[in-house]
Amino acid sequence: MKRSITLGLLVAALLAAPAWADQDNVKPKAANQDLSGLHAFDLRVGTWNAKHRRLKERLVGDTRWEEFTGQQVWWKTLNGQGNADDNLLRLPGGDYWGLTTRAYDPATGEWAIWWLDARRPGVIDTPVKGKFVDGVGTFYADDTLRGKPIKVRFTWSNITATSAHWEQAFSPDGGKTWEVNWYTDFEKVG
Template sequence: MEEKLSTSRDFDFETGRWNVRHRRLKERLTGCREWEEFQGTSETRAVLGGNGNVEDNLLNFPGGAYRAIALRSFDPASGTWAIWWLSANAPHQLDVPVVGRFEDGTGSFFAEDTLRGEPVSIRFLWLQTDTETPRWEQAMSRDGGKTWETNWTMDFTRA
């Protein structure tokens, strides 16, 4: 029988202040191969007694800076995390949550959403979480996850 956790420490690696190097495809799911790179900062703190956290981001896009947060919560009953994105560009709209878990130091999170009115699968990966340089990747799929296009990466270094 699998033991259920009452408190998760999966995201403890991200607590604190970070410098972030962003790399993002200019267009998603169009065959675009042109990337834009920009800097940002991030600060993460625990909430919900350790079963959640808030990541406050400043993204210095080439077209101008803006703020956004990632809001995460852990469900001890299912052993899964949900992650929502809230942007200052759409302050009354939480994105569809990606849901998943960590296994062997890698976090894998999935959701079904739409892009330009078409259904897409979304995948977030947290990689290298046991190092001083964790990485987040976002990918999308039009074929239910058979193939993925990575369209955004974030490389973190301690501030």
């Protein structure tokens, strides 16, 4: 899933919210608004504390979980048709930063989500793609782990103005079975 890309100005543009994007004027959508498409992530704009729980080893039957915290700052991009977030992950072995960027395709109703990790600058992951149905967003990609093909699934759920839940799962058998290997719960702080 890792693909080398010269990121240059793209990364620089995404790492900080543009000066003209007045985040204080971004208003949460009304509770009855359809959050199944373009506006599915609108409530995520702002600053969040994160509680992470992830398996130490993936797809090996490991049952050891590590827990750590983090912070996230989320803003809209592409005139509302995209968004990005800057993440501080406070792993037991040391802190690192990551950046997520998302883009919505109105023709398909799908979002594409890319991850860029400061530990591997210049490498951006192949996007997971999917959509929201009944308030739950499910996104998939093909990847490899230890040289073997796997499927990756991200799930976003329980998105409110003050909280959200994210999960990552891997499948070694083409999607027949899934191992959830990372959970994150977010609480809005600003």
